[in-house]
Structures are given as C-alpha cells and as structure tokens.
Amino acid sequence: MRYIDDFRDPSAAKGLVVRIRRDAAEVPVRLMEVCGTHTVAIARSGIRSLLSGAVTMLSGPGCPVCVTPDGYIDAAIALGKERGALLASFGDMLRVPGRSSSLEKEKGKGVDVRVVYSPLDAVALAAASPDREVVFLGVGFETTAPAIGGAIRTAAARGVRNFSVLPSVRTIPEAMGALAADPEVRIEGFLCPAHVSAVIGSDAYRAVAEKHDIPCVVAGFEPLDILMGISMLVRQRKEGAARVENEYTRVATASGNRKAQEMLRETFVPCDTGWRGIGVIPGSGLRIAERYSAFDAERKFGIPVVFGQEKSACRCGDVLKGKILPADCSLFGKTCVPEEPYGPCMVSGEGTCAAHFRYGAP
Amino acid sequence: MRNDRILLSHGEGGKRTRDLIAEVIARHFDNPVLSPFLDAGLLGRIEGEIAFTTDGYVVTPPFFPGGDIGRLAVCGTVNDLAVCGAKAVAISCGLILEEGLPADTLTRALSSMREAAAEAGVFVACGDTKVVETGKGDGIFITTAGVGVLAAGWKPAPGKVRPGDRILLTGTMGDHQIAVLIARKGLSIEAPVRSDVAPLSGLLLPLVGRFGGKVRFMRDPTRGGVGVTLNEMAAAAGARFVLEEARLPVREPVRGVCEILGFDPLYLANEGKAVLIVDGDAAEEILAALREHICGKEAAVIGEVTEGAPGVRMRTAVGGLRAVDYPVGDQLPRIC
Numbered sequence: 048m049r050y051i052d053d054f055r056d057p058s059a060a061k062g063l064v065v066r067i068r069r070d071a072a073e074v075p076v077r078l079m080e081v082c083g084t085h086t087v088a089i090a091r092s093g094i095r096s097l098l099s100g101a102v103t104m105l106s107g108p109g110c111p112v113c114v115t116p117d118g119y120i121d122a123a124i125a126l127g128k129e130r131g132a133l134l135a136s137f138g139d140m141l142r143v144p145g146r147s148s149s150l151e152k153e154k155g156k157g158v159d160v161r162v163v164y165s166p167l168d169a170v171a172l173a174a175a176s177p178d179r180e181v182v183f184l185g186v187g188f189e190t191t192a193p194a195i196g197g198a199i200r201t202a203a204a205r206g207v208r209n210f211s212v213l214p215s216v217r218t219i220p221e222a223m224g225a226l227a228a229d230p231e232v233r234i235e236g237f238l239c240p241a242h243v244s245a246v247i248g249s250d251a252y253r254a255v256a257e258k259h260d261i262p263c264v265v266a267g268f269e270p271l272d273i274l275m276g277i278s279m280l281v282r283q284r285k286e287g288a289a290r291v292e293n294e295y296t297r298v299a300t301a302s303g304n305r306k307a308q309e310m311l312r313e314t315f316v317p318c319d320t321g322w323r324g325i326g327v328i329p330g331s332g333l334r335i336a337e338r339y340s341a342f343d344a345e346r347k348f349g350i351p352v353v354f355g356q357e358k359s360a361c362r363c364g365d366v367l368k369g370k371i372l373p374a375d376c377s378l379f380g381k382t383c384v385p386e387e388p389y390g391p392c393m394v395s396g397e398g399t400c401a402a403h404f405r406y407g408a409p
Numbered sequence: 410m411r412n413d414r415i416l417l418s419h420g421e422g423g424k425r426t427r428d429l430i431a432e433v434i435a436r437h438f439d440n441p442v443l444s445p446f447l448d449a450g451l452l453g454r455i456e457g458e459i460a461f462t463t464d465g466y467v468v469t470p471p472f473f474p475g476g477d478i479g480r481l482a483v484c485g486t487v488n489d490l491a492v493c494g495a496k497a498v499a500i501s502c503g504l505i506l507e508e509g510l511p512a513d514t515l516t517r518a519l520s521s522m523r524e525a526a527a528e529a530g531v532f533v534a535c536g537d538t539k540v541v542e543t544g545k546g547d548g549i550f551i552t553t554a555g556v557g558v559l560a561a562g563w564k565p566a567p568g569k570v571r572p573g574d575r576i577l578l579t580g581t582m583g584d585h586q587i588a589v590l591i592a593r594k595g596l597s598i599e600a601p602v603r604s605d606v607a608p609l610s611g612l613l614l615p616l617v618g619r620f621g622g623k624v625r626f627m628r629d630p631t632r633g634g635v636g637v638t639l640n641e642m643a644a645a646a647g648a649r650f651v652l653e654e655a656r657l658p659v660r661e662p663v664r665g666v667c668e669i670l671g672f673d674p675l676y677l678a679n680e681g682k683a684v685l686i687v688d689g690d691a692a693e694e695i696l697a698a699l700r701e702h703i704c705g706k707e708a709a710v711i712g713e714v715t716e717g718a719p720g721v722r723m724r725t726a727v728g729g730l731r732a733v734d735y736p737v738g739d740q741l742p743r744i745c
Contacts, residue, residue, distance in 0.1 A: 051668060057655065060727035093729020270727040385737040407732030 055268030063274040068107050069364035070281045071101035077305040083110030083397030091407035105369030110137050112186045112395035116162045119215050120145030125350050127158035128251045130182040134185040135169035139395045140237040153321045166198030173210035190242045193335040194218045196314030199342045211344040215342040219243050220251050221331035226257035236280035248303025262291045267295040286370040321354030324364015363390035373403040415510040420540030437519040438533040450534030453717040457558040460495035466551045471593035475603030479518035483525035484608050486555035491610040492627040495557030499534035507546035529608035561618035569625045570646035574714040575692035580707040581658045583677030587666050600662035607681035612704040623688040636675035637719045652723040654711035676736045
C-alpha cells in the first residue's frame with residue numbers, strides 16, 4: 048500500500064493547495080477534467096472543496112457510457128429483439144436509457160443480455176453457442192478500443208463467424224478540440240486522462256494546445272496526481288503558456304503504447320460520430336476497418352445507429368460540455384437519481400451527475 | 410446420524426425428523442428449556458424490559474476464514490440485542506436445509522452455534538427444521554430470533570445526540586465481507602483476512618452499565634457497513650456527522666483488496682463491530698474502556714457530531730470535504 052499512500056499524503060496535498068491558490072488569478076480559473084475516472088476521484092477526495100474560489104473544475108465528456116447516444120441503445124435493443132441476437136455488454140451499459148427503453152428493461156422482457164468483463168468473453172460466448180448470433184456492445188475510448196480490436200482479430204483468426212461488434216468507440220483529443228472551440232464553455236486548461244494518455248501518448252494533445260492556446264496536462268488518478276496536474280495548469284496560465292505537460296510520467300509517455308496503437312490501426316478507421324449532447328464531431332469516432340467488416344454488427348444486420356434524437360428535458364449534454372453543473376439541471380436529484388436515472392450521466396459510476404449526487408457539494 | 414446426507418424425509422415430520430432432532434440437534438443444544446421438545450420453549454419469568462429481534466442467514470460459502478454461518482447466526486442476533494443495551498437470554502434456531510446437504514456441514518454449523526452461544530452466555534430455546542428439494546435452497550439457511558432483557562437500564566437515545574458528541578468505531582472495517590469474498594471460488598485473490606464475527610455483549614453491556622447516558626446510541630454496522638449505518642443513525646438522530654478519513658481503521662490486506670476491486674471499506678459488512686455516538690467529554694474515557702476488551706482493541710474515534718443539516722460528511726485524507734451517501738447497488742450480495 049506504500050505506493051498508494053505516497054500519492055495521498057496530506058502534507059504534500061496541503062503544499063500543492065497553497066501553491067495553486069498562490070498561482071491562481073483573482074477570478075477562478077476554469078479547468079476541465081476530461082475523464083470520468085478523474086471526475087470520480089476529484090469528488091471522492093473532496094478536491095473541489097479544497098480549491099473553491101481559486102479553481103472551477105468542469106467535468107468533461109470522458110465517460111463512455113454517458114456520451115453514448117440514445118440511438119445506439121435503440122440499435123442494440125433492435126438487434127436483440129428483432130434479430131434475436133445475444134447481446135454481450137459491460138455491466139454499466141444495462142441501465143442506460145434509450146429513447147423508450149433500456150437493456151435492463153428489455154432483459155426483463157426476454158432479450159438475451161449477458162454481462163461480460165472483457166470483449167474476449169463475448170468471443171468465447173459466441174464460440175460456445177454457434178447457433179446464436181453474439182453481438183458485443185463495443186463501447187469505449189482509446190483505452191477499451193485495443194481490447195475490442197483484439198477480440199475482433201481473435202474471432203477472425205478462430206473463424207468465429209457468429210461474433211460481431213456494435214461499435215461505439217470515440218477518441219478524446221477530437222472531443223477536446225470541439226469543446227475548446229465552443230465559446231460558451233470557455234475552458235482555460237485541460238486535465239487530460241491518465242489511461243487514455245498511456246495508450247495515445249501525451250503528444251496527441253499538442254494540436255489542441257497549439258490550435259486553441261489551451262494548456263494540457265496529463266495527470267494520474269490519485270489525489271496528489273490531480274492536485275499536481277492542476278498546479279501545473281494554473282502555473283502555465285500564470286505564465287501565459289499553452290504547452291502539453293505530463294505529470295503521469297510513471298505510466299504515460301510522449302508517444303504512448305505503440306502496440307495498442309498498431310492494434311487500433313489494424314482494426315479501426317477514423318469516422319465522424321455523434322456524442323450525446325454535443326452532436327457529431329468530425330473524426331472523433333472509430334469504425335471497424337473494411338477487412339473486418341464481417342464483424343461489424345451495423346453492416347452485418349443492416350441496423351444503423353441513428354444520432355441526434357435525445358430526450359429534450361435531459362441536460363446531460365450541457366453537463367458533458369461543462370456548460371452547467373449537475374445541480375443546475377432541474378431533474379438532478381429529483382426525477383433523476385442513481386436508482387432511477389433519467390440521463391446517462393446519472394447511470395454510470397463514472398458519470399458526472401452520479402459522482403456529484405453521491406459525493407455531493409458539502 | 411445414519412445418513413451422511415440430508416434427505417427430504419428429514420423434514421417431513423416422521424421418524425427421520427425425530428432422528429435428526431434427537432441425534433443431531435439435541436446433542437448440540439441440550440438444555441432444560443429445549444430438551445422436553447415442546448411446541449414452545451418455556452422461558453419462565455424474565456425480570457426487566459424485554460428486547461426482541463430476528464434475522465436470517467444465507468451467507469455463501471457457509472464456511473469462511475474466521476467463522477461460519479452458525480457462528481454468524483448466534484452473533485448477529487446477540488449483537489442486535491447488545492447494541493440496544495439488551496443481554497440475550499434465549500434464541501431460536503430455524504434451519505432450512507437443502508436436500509443432499511452433507512450431514513457434516515450441518516453438524517459443523519451447529520457445533521459452532523453451540524460454541525458461540527456459550528461464548529455469549531445464551532441458549533437455544535426452540536427450533537425448527539425444514540428440508541427443501543435439491544436446487545430450491547443453497548445448502549443451509551439459518552433463521553434466528555432472540556429475546557433479551559435490558560441490562561443496565563440503558564436504552565438507545567438518538568434524540569440525545571448533540572453537536573460535540575464523538576463517533577466511535579470498535580475496530581477495523583470490512584474484515585468480514587472481504588473474508589467471505591476471498592472464500593468464494595472463482596476469485597483468485599489471496600489475502601490473510603479473517604471475519605471479525607464475534608458476540609459484542611461482553612464489550613458493550615458493561616460499557617453502558619458504566620457510562621450510562623454518556624453513550625447515546627449504538628448500532629452494529631453489518632450489511633452496508635459503517636457508511637450506511639451512520640447514514641441511518643444521522644437520520645434517526647436528526648444530526649450531522651463528520652468523519653475523518655485518516656482515522657478510519659482498516660487492515661492493510663483489506664485495503665489492498667479494496668484498491669484492486671474498487672470497493673469502499675466504508676460500505677463493507679462487519680459482524681463484530683459497533684458504532685457508538687458518545688458524549689464528547691467522555692469520549693477518551695470510553696475509548697480507553699473499549700480498548701481494554703479483546704473485541705475493542707483497535708477502537709478509534711472516527712468523527713464527530715457537528716451543527717448543520719442531518720447527513721454524513723467526511724474530511725478526506727487530503728483535506729477536502731465530501732458527502733458519504735447510501736451506495737447504489739450492493740457491492741456484493743449474500744455476505745451474511
């Protein structure tokens with residue numbers, strides 16, 4: 048536990064808070080943590096309360112469940128209901144509401160939905176049930192995508208033809224670019240994800256930093272990582288700089304994980320994709336490469352994912368863009384609670400609304 | 410017992426049922442109230458105010474490091490009475506057995522019920538045995554009810570909780586749940602963790618006898634752990650509790666397993682711990698008294714009652730403040 052406690056040391060934390068407050072301007076600096084794991088870590092360690100008045104932390108779109116559009120859930124349900132496919136999914140997708148239902152509700156009505164912990168488990172399911180079509184709900188960012196690609200490659204190598212993936216894979220730097228360009232959001236610094244950066248490398252944020260003149264710092268998920276990352280962002284702001292820096296050097300490098308990147312290049316190609324509440328961002332998605340098209344459920348079954356049909360009262364989109372805090376949504380904590388979520392940000396354990404609801408504003 | 414496995418006929422009320430009662434149950438729980446095997450145990454006159462509780466035990470697996478379903482059944486009921494200030498007098502033992510259960514499993518569970526009952530100074534006054542078909546149960550379920558008598562004229566008084574009171578925990582969090590988790594097959598985790606299951610009457614009843622109303626309110630943080638129990642206590646008391654994360658006692662291996670699996674020790678079940686809200690001025694003295702007992706050696710002050718809206722907050726290790734709410738979804742079902 049030593050290596051964990053080192054990153055939670057109270058006196059070091061105190062020193063960083065003092066430094067952040069000293070470097071911060073009179074008007075609180077608006078920083079965005081892009082990743083859902085950061086959102087939860089910040090809420091859980093009470094960092095927001097430590098920095099109030101100096102730093103405003105906005106939560107970004109980095110929870111894959113939260114940014115998955117209604118249309119994706121609808122397509123998944125159609126595959127299960129109309130084509131009788133066995134749907135294999137990560138557990139936190141089950142309660143995400145589509146336009147009229149969720150996988151959890153459809154499971155109760157007889158759609159065969161199985162929770163798996165790895166895309167390879169879905170390949171194994173398909174191999175074990177050759178008379179069923181098994182569709183893996185491939186939701187994730189650059190972290191999960193190599194494992195999804197690996198499952199596709201494994202299925203192809205083993206000739207598991209009844210396996211396919213309904214992809215919902217998104218890439219973070221493109222979303223950051225779209226948010227940076229939004230004048231309503233006004234982001235002054237990005238706290239970049241830890242695990243995504245381990246795959247893509249910190250250099251991947253250079254375009255965002257240079258084009259939009261916004262400092263970017265890759266930081267780990269422990270409280271001291273986060274405080275250090277914030278301190279580096281505030282310091283850059285003070286100097287008028289807009290560089291990419293890396294606090295998480297113990298895991299993430301400038302160029303990232305080449306093996307994972309090769310896997311992505313082999314199995315996916317970039318595409319435009321829809322983000323819930325944000326809309327279609329050019330080049331921000333990954334679709335399955337032509338050579339593996341037999342494993343693409345959208346093409347295999349002719350059931351397309353339709354974007355842009357979100358429920359009107361839900362303000363998850365504004366939360367995901369950092370335009371409002373969860374408490375500013377009229378549904379938050381009233382008709383939208385973790386037990387009975389209305390929007391996806393309340394569903395996932397890494398959703399901004401769920402984190403705010405659970406760890407609260409004191 | 411002639412059969413090495415439980416059969417449906419052991420629950421049908423006939424000869425085999427009589428054999429089971431005579432050869433297995435009576436052998437373990439022989440006492441003057443139970444042994445006549447009437448339809449009810451005659452407890453006679455009990456002086457004092459009566460407390461009454463009931464619980465069901467479905468833990469899987471039934472045997473785990475540090476305890477088993479039998480010990481759990483006795484301790485759970487004794488502790489529910491103890492945190493209300495009541496000394497357990499008699500408990501019942503309802504067995505729901507699955508056809509095919511190895512008789513050895515039953516006798517091991519009953520032996521440990523007997524040992525735990527002796528440890529807590531309570532006896533089994535009545536019982537019942539049912540057998541369900543294979544696949545309709547899961548080996549062995551136990552239900553218990555317990556009658557107790559208020560020992561020192563002390564009663565829980567959530568209404569007396571006030572700002573300045575301290576929150577005490579009698580030992581480390583999460584040992585029981587992690588021990589059960591590790592005992593489950595399919596999780597290849599090894600860690601030296603033992604369940605804390607133990608009767609708390611010997612720790613708590615002398616304490617309320619000595620400190621009276623300075624101990625305001627006690628609960629045992631079983632399912633849902635300290636986090637849920639404190640939320641319930643804060644609601645009952647209409648008070649705000651503020652915990653100190655750095656003071657929460659958790660054993661190293663339990664912390665390690667929690668870090669790997671993403672569990673929060675605050676929400677892990679305990680079976681031999683109590684949370685106490687006590688007068689701030691007497692807190693150190695009460696803490697010292699708890700630490701004199703084997704079940705309270707690692708007791709700690711974990712927080713205090715403050716002014717403010719009812720609820721639970723926590724000062725985090727790095728100095729921030731956050732809410733401690735009810736968890737959504739069980740971290741692990743069937744742990745007791």
